[in-house]
Structure formats: structure tokens, C-alpha cells
Amino acid sequence: MTSEVADPADAISISPAADPGFLQRYGGTIEYILIPGAALVGALGVFGIFVALFGKNPLDLYFYMYQGAFGTWFSWQNTLTRAAPLILTALCTALPAQLGMVIIGGEGALLIGALASTSAALAMPSAPPLAVQLAMAAAGIIAGGLWIMLSGALRQYRGVNETISSLLLVYIALAILNHLVEGMMRDPTSLNKPSTREIGAANMLGSIPGTDVHWGLVFGILAAIASYILIYHTVFGFAARVAGGNIRAARIVGLGVGKLILTICFLAGASAGLAGMVEVAAVQGRTNANLAAGYGFTGILVAFLARQNPLAVIPVAILLGGIGASGGLLQRRLGLPDASVQVLQGIIFVFVLASDALYGRIGFLKGKS
Amino acid sequence: MDFGRISKRQLLQGSAALALGSTFGARTAFAADTTIGFIYVGSRDDYGYNQAHAQGAAALKKMSGLKVVEEEKVPETDAVEKTMESMINLDGATLLFPTSFGYYNPHMIKVASKYPKLRFQHCGGLWTEKDPKNAGSYFGYIDEAQYVSGIVAGYTSKSGKLGFVAAKPIPQVLRNINAFTLGARLANPKVTTQVIFTGDWSMPVKEAEATNSLIDQGIDVLTCHVDGPKTMVENAARRGAMVCGYHVNQSPLAPKAYLTGAEWNWEALYPKFVKMMAAGETIPNFYRGGLKEEIVKVSPYGEAVSEQARKHADDIKAKLAAGGYTIFKGPVVDNKGKAVITAGTERGQKDPELEKMDYLVEGVIGATS
Numbered sequence: 001m002t003s004e005v006a007d008p009a010d011a012i013s014i015s016p017a018a019d020p021g022f023l024q025r026y027g028g029t030i031e032y033i034l035i036p037g038a039a040l041v042g043a044l045g046v047f048g049i050f051v052a053l054f055g056k057n058p059l060d061l062y063f064y065m066y067q068g069a070f071g072t073w074f075s076w077q078n079t080l081t082r083a084a085p086l087i088l089t090a091l092c093t094a095l096p097a098q099l100g101m102v103i104i105g106g107e108g109a110l111l112i113g114a115l116a117s118t119s120a121a122l123a124m125p126s127a128p129p130l131a132v133q134l135a136m137a138a139a140g141i142i143a144g145g146l147w148i149m150l151s152g153a154l155r156q157y158r159g160v161n162e163t164i165s166s167l168l169l170v171y172i173a174l175a176i177l178n179h180l181v182e183g184m185m186r187d188p189t190s191l192n193k194p195s196t197r198e199i200g201a202a203n204m205l206g207s208i209p210g211t212d213v214h215w216g217l218v219f220g221i222l223a224a225i226a227s228y229i230l231i232y233h234t235v236f237g238f239a240a241r242v243a244g245g246n247i248r249a250a251r252i253v254g255l256g257v258g259k260l261i262l263t264i265c266f267l268a269g270a271s272a273g274l275a276g277m278v279e280v281a282a283v284q285g286r287t288n289a290n291l292a293a294g295y296g297f298t299g300i301l302v303a304f305l306a307r308q309n310p311l312a313v314i315p316v317a318i319l320l321g322g323i324g325a326s327g328g329l330l331q332r333r334l335g336l337p338d339a340s341v342q343v344l345q346g347i348i349f350v351f352v353l354a355s356d357a358l359y360g361r362i363g364f365l366k367g368k369s
Numbered sequence: 370m371d372f373g374r375i376s377k378r379q380l381l382q383g384s385a386a387l388a389l390g391s392t393f394g395a396r397t398a399f400a401a402d403t404t405i406g407f408i409y410v411g412s413r414d415d416y417g418y419n420q421a422h423a424q425g426a427a428a429l430k431k432m433s434g435l436k437v438v439e440e441e442k443v444p445e446t447d448a449v450e451k452t453m454e455s456m457i458n459l460d461g462a463t464l465l466f467p468t469s470f471g472y473y474n475p476h477m478i479k480v481a482s483k484y485p486k487l488r489f490q491h492c493g494g495l496w497t498e499k500d501p502k503n504a505g506s507y508f509g510y511i512d513e514a515q516y517v518s519g520i521v522a523g524y525t526s527k528s529g530k531l532g533f534v535a536a537k538p539i540p541q542v543l544r545n546i547n548a549f550t551l552g553a554r555l556a557n558p559k560v561t562t563q564v565i566f567t568g569d570w571s572m573p574v575k576e577a578e579a580t581n582s583l584i585d586q587g588i589d590v591l592t593c594h595v596d597g598p599k600t601m602v603e604n605a606a607r608r609g610a611m612v613c614g615y616h617v618n619q620s621p622l623a624p625k626a627y628l629t630g631a632e633w634n635w636e637a638l639y640p641k642f643v644k645m646m647a648a649g650e651t652i653p654n655f656y657r658g659g660l661k662e663e664i665v666k667v668s669p670y671g672e673a674v675s676e677q678a679r680k681h682a683d684d685i686k687a688k689l690a691a692g693g694y695t696i697f698k699g700p701v702v703d704n705k706g707k708a709v710i711t712a713g714t715e716r717g718q719k720d721p722e723l724e725k726m727d728y729l730v731e732g733v734i735g736a737t738s
Contacts, residue, residue, distance in 0.1 A: 067459070074458045078451045178568065182537070183738075191724060192493070192539045193471055214447075283447045283475075289569070290445040290471050328440045328452050332460060338412065338442040 039351040068326030083321030087220030088275035089299025090313040095268040097308035100244040105166025106272040107296025108173035109144035113273025116143030118287040121199035132203045144273015145266040152265030195288035205282040216278035227310035406456035409441040410469035417597035417616040422468040425635025445471035496654045510659035512548035514631030518613040519552025522590040524678035532583030533564040534593035538737040540726040547730045564735035570596040580604040630668040703728040
């Protein structure tokens, strides 16, 4: 990549008029790949030093990370399985970010979506599987959407900070889930692990053919692409970005900011709610406390690392899925504690945020100025 | 004592078979370089549930010809399925111990069906006839050890008020609370046990609050049933109360305040399993036992335990270890005055009714919902 970039840059330094169009057109895109890439390499370097301080060989570290995440077909499937829920939960943060809102309550929407989709499946015991799955998806999407829309509405009509309200709603969602799972919706045979009844093997979403990665990955990629088109290639998305840039200006030009906030929050919650539905329909088969596995919170990290770009969410989710997949191997082969993976995630996070300052400052990428 | 001799003989047979198998290469399922995978839901040095299993794993590491790989903080989602498969595919594990209760259904069952030649041993006692034959589930009647702890607590408490920090009102936990209280009432029939449910398995802040609030009410001996008793033990000791431990021996955390405790004895059970497999025996799919089977044990008494308490506790412990003693023997009345076990009824260790326990016995202050 470096050489590709270096060549036109050299050309510019020799004769500025040679091909200014290339960098003007693609300089921004190259920047979007080059800067996070460099941040990642830097973070891995620092993590290597960190691991070396504990007497482990950093080269072993990189080898095992590669092997555990991408080294074999099994490792790829491991990585993609872990990435699947993260794409959807990351959209829950990335979409409202277009409006300048910081929503961190994807976990709550996931739980409520899971609960609603399980209820839908249990309410129609004799329906054909496809109908059950569609009903589950619809229930998960609507319930999750309304859940985050609540945060949007509180912000729009009551001036409540959406970051705080969406976070607090996570704990409310968890309490509702525990209450129902341990009470009204409890399967009486789930003695020591309170759970709802199972949705039934026939109603489960299978794996993508030829893999054992579930369909959540496909849903996530489709949702990310749809979000990208919505934000960058529609009038609605343009309006959202205008409002995100300057909300007063948006109001002055007559944009319905309230409607934008509610709609975007609904879509954000809907994707996390869909993640909840997939966790039930493809993994757990029922609702219980296992669903609160933190996908909603990891999704925040994914969204920020992707700089809130819905399309960039996909590779970043795969990267974090890979880190998760290789984390096990690091524990087993190098004897590193589980927390080392969190250290790595933290270092990457810091590097990527710090590298934000570099955008627009790399001389050779500016083209003709 | 008879038991000790049998296990020693099994040990000899086991190691002989292990040597034979490796010499002739006949027993492919159990060659000399067998790799065993351990998976924990929390950190393996939590002074609790996970550490108990890690101690069992450590006992296996000492046996020759075995390689143990461990992974901690694996959530009860498809992540554990991938961890199991990663241990199988990348480490060559042929025997797996996914130790958390929630790993069983659907995760371990799914992986066990996919790899029918490998052996899976789950902690929880959940195996039923419809589950794969290579999936075993074991558990211990730790309420027997809690009963002995209760006797010690009953003698030691000056106020006659005991405290119990519990996770969830599920049968396993209720059984421990009830056994502890029944034991304490052998020592002092007027004793009461105040129970506080924190709502989840690992809630250090709530556990600390519960501990403080119990001590504020004049309670001077505490025990618990949460994943990591460390919080309760350290806080109670700091406040000058006495403690009975759970899962593992917590006396290093509070040498003066530690009376005794109910411990798992996985370091005895896991080598036994491995020897059974090496000898070509089948491990029963459903394997349970108590003090007699050496699956649970009682911590050595602390210095604060009186001579009288030691004598009584030792006496009951010996009876339980001999197998001729019933804890849940009628008449037992619950704390709402309802007879739950009628006079003349003995509910022994393996009685399925006890698995459905949904009451707190007379003397326990608290409610199941």
C-alpha cells in the first residue's frame, strides 16, 4: 500500500500538475485506510513491547494471533462468528453518531429485542418456521427500535442527555429481562438456570451453507450496507448529516430535526434488536441471562474504531472478532491472562482515537492545494 | 476408609493401563500425549467457583502424559462453542471440561454431537437420556458440607444471627441456605439465617453492600453462595465478623475470621475421571456424590472454632461420609409455617424432590421471590 501511495506523491513533488485529480478524488479514501492501518500497526507494536516485558516473545504473539484469528479455515469461522453480532450492535452507535448523538445503549436494545422475538416465537407454537422467524425478526426490530427511540424522544422533548439515558436503559432492560425470565416467562423445568421455554429446533436459523457461521453475519453486512447508502446516498441521510454538523443551521433551513432524531434512533435500536433476535434464533434458542454477554458494549468500541462509518463497521467488527478468537490461543499457548486481550483492545482504541488528529494533515495526500 | 483403598487400587490400574495404552498405541482415544481443555466463565484466581475448577486442572497437570490447556472468562454464548472447537482443532484436545453451568445447553451439546469421538465433561449434573453419550455432567452435593459449616456457625455465633449472601433463589442455592440453617439449628435451635439475594452470580458491589447490611443488623457469622466469595469474606473479616467459606478454602484471605467452609474437591475427582478413561472404563454420564464420594469437602477448622463445635461437626461429617445420614428429614417446616417435608419422610441426597426446592426452611429470614 505504501508504494502505491508513494508513487503519485513523488510525482506530485516533481510536477504538481501531473495528476492532481487522483489524489483529490481518492486522497480522502486512502487516508481512511492508511491512518487506521498505521494506528493498528502501532498498537500491535506497543502490545508486543508490553508482552515482551512479561518475558514472552512478541513474534510468537503475532504468530498465534494470526493463527488463532485468520490462520486456518476454522479460525476464520471463529472470527466471523464473533464478528456477526458486533456489526449490528455497532450500527446502534454509528447511526445516531451521524446526528452528533452518542448512543451507548445497544446492549439494552439487544436484550429487549431478544425478549420480544422470543415472545413472538412462543406465541405462535404451530406456525411454519419461516413465519415464526419473520415474526421474530419483526418483533426484535420493532422492540429494539422503540427502546432506543425512547432515548431519542427523551433528548428531543425533554432535553435528557441521550448518552446517559441510553446507558441507564441498559440496566432497565436487564432488570426487565431477569424479571420476566425468572417470573412470568420462566420455563418451570429450567430449575437452576432460569430461562424461557425454547423456541424449538425447527424455528432456529441455520448456518450459512458451507460454514458454521450463523446468518447474523449476513444480516449485519446487509444492514451496514443499507445504512451506508441511507446516510451517504439519500436525501434523508444528507439531512441527517447536515443536522449532525450544525443542528441550528438544520433547523433554520427547515429540516425536521425531531423526526430525524426519532427515525435514526429507531433504526439504530432496530439493528441492535435484530442482533438480539439472531442471538436467540441462531445461538441460544431461548432467552436467559446468557444474552447479556456485552455485545452491545463491544459494539460501541467497533463504531468508534470505524469512525462511525457504517461500511467501515464491517472490517472493524471482523478485526475485533479476530482479536477475540485469537485471545483464547494467547491464553493457552503463551499463558497470558484473559485481560491481555482487553489491554490490546484498549491500546488499539487509544491509538485510533489519537490518530484522528492526523486527518487532513498528511501533506502528500492533500493533492493540489 | 474402604473408599480410600478402592481409589488407590483404581489408581494403580489406571496408571498401568495408561502405560499400556501408550506403549502399544492401542487406545487412540487416550494416548500418552492427551490434551485436556478447561474452560472457565470467570477468572481462575477468583477464590471461588472458577478457582475450584482450576485447582482440579492443576491436579491433572501433575499427572504424566497429560497436557492441560486453559481459557478463562469465556461467556456462555457461541463463544464457548468456538473455544471448545479451537481447543479441539488447534490444540488437539480430546477431553474437555467446560465448567460453567450455562455452557451445557445448547453449547456443549452442540459441540459434543459434532465431535462424537471426543469426551465432554460438564459441571452441573444436567445430563439426560436424550443428550449425546459422549457428554457427561457431574456435580456434588455440596449442601452436605454447608450443613457441617452451619453447625460450626451455630456454635460460634454469639448473637444467634447468621447471614447468607446468595446469588439467585434457585434450587441449588436454596438447598445450601437450608442445609446451612438446619446445621446451625442443631447447634443452637434458636439461630436465624438472614439471606440477601444479589440477583446474579458475580456482583461484587452488591455482595459488599449485602455483607455490610447483614453485619449492621447484628449478624456475626456469614457465608455465601456466589461465584467469588472473596468480597464477602474480606469485607466481613474487616468488620470483625466470622465467615464460613464456599467453593474453595478462603482462609488465606481472612486467617483469623475463617471458621470453615464448603469446598469442591475437583482435585480428587478430575484425576479419577482421567484414570477411569485411561483404564477403558466409561465415566457415567450422570455422576454425582457428596462427602462420601469425595466430590465435596469441608475446610480445616479455623482457630476460633470451639472444641464443642469441632466435636459435633466432626461427628456429623463422619456420618455423612459413611453415607448413613439424611439432612432433609421430616418434619421440616418452611419459614411461612408450611410443612414441606412431613414427619417420617426422609429426603436423601439423591431425592429428585430436593432438586426442585423452592422454599426456605424455618429459621431463614428472607423470601424466595
